[in-house]
Amino acid sequence: MLIIRDLYVEVSGKEILKGVNLEINEGETLILFGANGSGKTSLLLTVMGFSNYKITQGEIVYKGRVINDLPINKRARMGIGISLQRPPVVRGVKTRQMVDIASEGSADPEDLAARLHLTDFLDRDINLGFSGGEMKRSELLQLIAQSPSLVLLDEPESGVDLENMDLVGEVINKLLEKHLHRQRKRSGLIITHTGYILNYLEADRGCVLLNGRIGCLGNPREILEDIRQRGYKECVVCNR
């Protein structure tokens, strides 16, 4: 589904990713751990194609095609979808409109919004005055509408209150077709800082992004446990 080869990325002239190698297979969910500022968000935004993230070396291959030079919207229409950690406010553009855009008019905004307890947000300017948790649910709402093959989630649980955590977990599981087994097609790349999302989601693999490179590929729960006990310092030493 997604192959990242020797990827170097600069943001405003500063090198953030320094030779990332990563592969996500069809139907697989990968958890990306990493300390603050390690470049996790940069990796996701580079895969989506945001213009601040300049690829200086390496390639991103999606569904067999190098997408380094594809505009964001082409990537979206090819099936890459993203939930941003801090999505921008777009005044005058309503949540309902975002659902229509993402689904190309094929989704019923009322129905989807009801599932995410966002009915009252449909006719509000997107992200304007939304709490952290509301933004996360609104991002998921747009993702369900888009129904992407590769789901990129940047800390989907941060800011979500306990009451809605079950709901968010359930929606992410559905997005990633966790209810299907052999026929599962959807893949996921999920950033988590706290690892909290693992209580709600079966992930296949985990890895740690450290100093702009991927290390420590393995069982996500074990990685999380390691980080909990020894912190990211250990990853530096371990260098697996």
Place this chain on the structure above:
Amino acid sequence: MKKIDELAKEAISKPAALGRDIAIEKFSQTTEEYPYLEDLSSLNEEDKSRMVEAGIEASEKGRSGTFVQMDHSVIHEGCHQEGLEIISITSALEKHDWLQDYFWKAVPVNMDKYTAAAHLAPHHGYFIRSLPGAKSIFPLQACLFIGKKGLGQNVHNVIIAEEGSELNIITGCTTARHIKEGLHIGISEFYVKKGARISFTMIHSWAEEVMVRPRTATIVEEGGVFLSNYICLKPVKSLQMYPVSRLVGPGAMARYNSILYAHPGSHLDVGSRVILSAPQTRAEVIARTISSGGEIIARGHLVGEVPGIKAHLECRGLILKDGLIHAIPELEGKVADIDMSHEAAVGKINQEEIEYLMARGLSAGEATAAIVRGFMDVGIMGLPGPLAKEIDKAIKSCEEESL
């Protein structure tokens, strides 16, 4: 006291406080008279389509009454609802002796050379009135049309909502499609009586070389509401106006919404001023300005004269490319215990917003259009349905041309 005529004569060379000076005499003051039309649908299709762009329906469908002036001729007037009146100001002055008491009472005749010219060389204008308690079911519409090249058109309008009545008005000002030059001077005096309400939407759809100098003032009495929506999305050479509302009765309210779009070569100097001089009065001034190469000076001035008033001013500007937007918000508090605020922001479209919409599947161009459209969104303005629809149409037609 000096007579109005004298005051006007003294002011005939007086430049305006704001805006570039216009040589009025360069514009023709005479033109042929057009015949009166019983049925507006007999107008040629081109003129009708220009009117539609300014929110005017030649079919009069969904309108309570209509007034149309072409150059210096009133070509149609009529009202279909009891309790409302819409006729030319010239006929109204003949018909109602008392109308003199409202003439040049809100706008001073010697304000500048444009007010003076409108008095000394008047070319009609309209009179609209709702009787006490009458409520317009559909909007009334008034159209001021320039069909002759280089013409000066001086109109004077008086609008009165008597006690407890309600008026919805759409005014469309435009030129014939082939006309690029002209001067429009429009005096408008609004009187909102006790408990009355006026929703006034003005759509300007001028041309590249047209100069425009509206002079507008409103007096709002106790519990009255004045809602003004001003839309100018088409090119215009020079437009300067600074309408003012005086809230003189307790609990009176005024709200101004403006949507301005400056094309290359256009210069717009537009503001809204509210003087809150009675207790519990409220005002809101909202402007959305966009430049794709032209210049906009977006002014706003709130004056709080008594305790207990509340007023807010908001100006947002978007520079698409080049151009200039100069926001000048002013708050003037004259006593303690008032609540006045403003916010102003000028900038370009945030790349992050464009890319956010692109991540949902829109192309860069589509994303920009959606953001600009959202920026001009009138949903925020809480307009009555039919008026909102007119504005929507005007925005759409502008969008198609410029994006």
